[in-house]
Amino acid sequence: MTVEYLPSNQKRGKFMRYDTAVILKRYFLCERALVIGQAGWLSGIPYFDVKMILPKMLWEDAMTAHELRNRVYELRFPSRMLEIGDDQALVDLIQQSYNAPNPLAFVMGLSRVFKPALKQAFEDYLEMADVLGDGPTHRFLELAVREKEDQIQTLEKYVQHYLEKEDARSIETAMQWVEELREKLGEIGGIGIENCKGMEVRLSDQVFTPNEVPNRDDRFIPVRFYWPDIVDKSFPYGEGVKLQLRSAISHLNEIWAVENAGFILHEFAGELGWDFIYDAARWVYDESRHCTMGYERLKQWGFEESELPLGTYIFDSCKGKDPIYRLGMLFYFESKNIGKKPERIKSFAEFNDQVSQHDMDFDWADETIHTAYGKRWLSAILEKRGLNPKDYQKIKDECDRLVDDVLKSVTEEEVQQITQITENMVEKAKQLVTAERV
The missing domain is CATH 1.20.910 (Heme Oxygenase; Chain A)
Incomplete structure (x- = not known):
């Protein structure tokens, strides 16, 4: 006896509950690492305007991360585990980026590498995920995309301003750092829907610590x-x-x-x-x-x-x-x-x-x-x-x-x-x- 089935070729059946949790966990880990890095750099950034806007950005990132974390727990219920696992290389890269050679390099790493990569990842996810099965994620990720776009534009405005004021050597160092970050992110597969590659990431042997002598804007x-x-x-x-x-x-x-x-x-x-x-x-x-x-x-x-x-x-x-x-x-x-x-x-x-x-x-x-x-x-x-x-x-x-x-x-x-x-x-x-x- 032949059993017949109705066709099921709708795109919205692509991600199951656990698949979704794996992806959202990756986004949470990235946001978490970025929040910590932005906070740690505040005393080291001399630019007053950037020192004032980064707190809003890291708070927005923390709000997004909080929603991602809660959603992962909902999808994995009753488990409350949130291990790094296959995303270790990605987390390592973001943490290594804390060792930026100068403040301009750190800010450019945010505006030209990590925040654009997260924004693109969120957009890719929203394009493929099901608004019915995963409606709660759609709501906060749509907001996160808008926030990331605003963050990138705002940071780039200040990057352009300080590119006109910094000395040539500092600018060259920052440009090289950003290119290295971009290359490393590409090598491990970026921040996307698929798992990143398991590889060692080493940009610096330093252990980052926040400045105990604050850098201040020389306009004051x-x-x-x-x-x-x-x-x-x-x-x-x-x-x-x-x-x-x-x-x-x-x-x-x-x-x-x-x-x-x-x-x-x-x-x-x-x-x-x-x-x-x-x-x-x-x-x-x-x-x-x-x-x-x-x-x-x-x-x-x-x-x-x-x-x-x-x-x-x-x-x-x-x-x-x-x-x-x-x-x-x-x-x-x-x-x-x-x-x-x-x-x-x-x-x-x-x-x-x-x-x-x-x-x-x-x-x-x-x-x-x-x-x-x-x-x-x-x-x-x-x-x-x-x-x-x-x-x-x-x-x-x-x-x-x-x-x-x-x-x-x-x-x-x-x-x-x-x-x-x-x-x-x-x-x-x-x-x-x-x-x-x-």
Whole structure:
């Protein structure tokens, strides 16, 4: 007896549940590695604009990775395993790319190799995958494609800008690095639907570590202490114009928190795992928004970068220390300053300065989240190290001491310098107020 069957030649039957999980796992591993690398490079990138946009990008990448990870678990239920397996060469290549020879090379590796490769992989997957069987993946990957396109265009805009400013040797080195990345990615089969080739990837024998001395944009004034009252208790915090300037400069100088949050994301990614990376990516992004808030207020008031101080003293205080103190430093300053924000918000309302009020209001909301992050992850590290997870206050106390040690090292020349910078800013602000009234 011959058994007959209806034809089944529809393209949407190509990927089964497990096939889909294998592909999405590969994309997750790539996004995860890119998040860690972008975070680790934040203190090493001098370009202010790039230092501010990478946090948004790595946060978007983390959001995509989180969706991919959850979807893999759904498709593999009840298994919660997410091994690297056949994707080892691909992960190795991305991790090796952290050892870029200069900041331009790292940024170009993102804009010209890895982000385009991921965007193409997502598009290829969406073209072949079934919108009925795998509808949830379609939703977030379609968003991820749009984000990747925007990221590439934005990064390339800055690449073109800095190609005009960097010296010829740095540019040549960066170009060669990008070409090597592109060739290696091609050799292992790229980021696609098929498994990559199992091969050893070696671009550098170095083990990447984030910069402990931050690279800063030379358009700004490099200082350790960004306002006199940090090192001179007789200098008033200020009211009116002075309070507006002090608040904006404080926001701008949260650049240290951007760099520090990126540092700890990189350093604790392996020890604390994905949930930490996911929280830390948001932490990095939030700090970059706060920094940009201050920058935009100052620019709108008429200040140029050459008039603005960028300090390093908080970031400096953890140099050579266990990275647990960098996490503690973020927690320490978030919890230390959060109580002052409502009073500042009230003052700005009285000045009818809605933008400063708005920025401080959103800053306050973010910092309530961040204090929870600090408590959660400090406790987690302490517990992993066999210590009392409730002893995070000891870490905060040590952070207080570390900062105090740096404050004690201030020189008279530094006090005079930042006092003069501040007086110049206040004088210009008063002139702007007078001009506005005329």
